Amino acid sequence: MEAEGREYMVDRRMVNSFLVQFVDERSDALTKRHMLDAMSKILGFSIEEKQNLGLVKKVEKDASGGKKEEPARGGFGSSLVSFLMGDDEFD
Numbered sequence: 001m002e003a004e005g006r007e008y009m010v011d012r013r014m015v016n017s018f019l020v021q022f023v024d025e026r027s028d029a030l031t032k033r034h035m036l037d038a039m040s041k042i043l044g045f046s047i048e049e050k051q052n053l054g055l056v057k058k059v060e061k062d063a064s065g066g067k068k069e070e071p072a073r074g075g076f077g078s079s080l081v082s083f084l085m086g087d088d089e090f091d
Contacts (some may be wrong), residue, residue: 018035041056
């Protein structure tokens with residue numbers, strides 16, 4: 001049936017719009033982060049993928065077995081934003 005699998009389809013125009021806005025030099029880092037977060041939700045990223053993008057904090061267990069949150073590291077998302085914004089680190 002044609003309707004099967006439609007929930008997994010993504011509109012190319014939407015992805016195009018997000019990508020163009022993401023690389024637009026007028027978009028600030030916070031806007032880019034929000035866009036990356038929205039795309040991760042639309043594309044159904046796993047927790048691990050979101051952690052790799054730096055969108056969510058990693059949770060580790062401490063010695064007593066309790067959870068200890070580790071601050072989100074830069075990850076791919078921060079690296080991509082830095083690269084696209086032309087930060088010195090990537091020149």
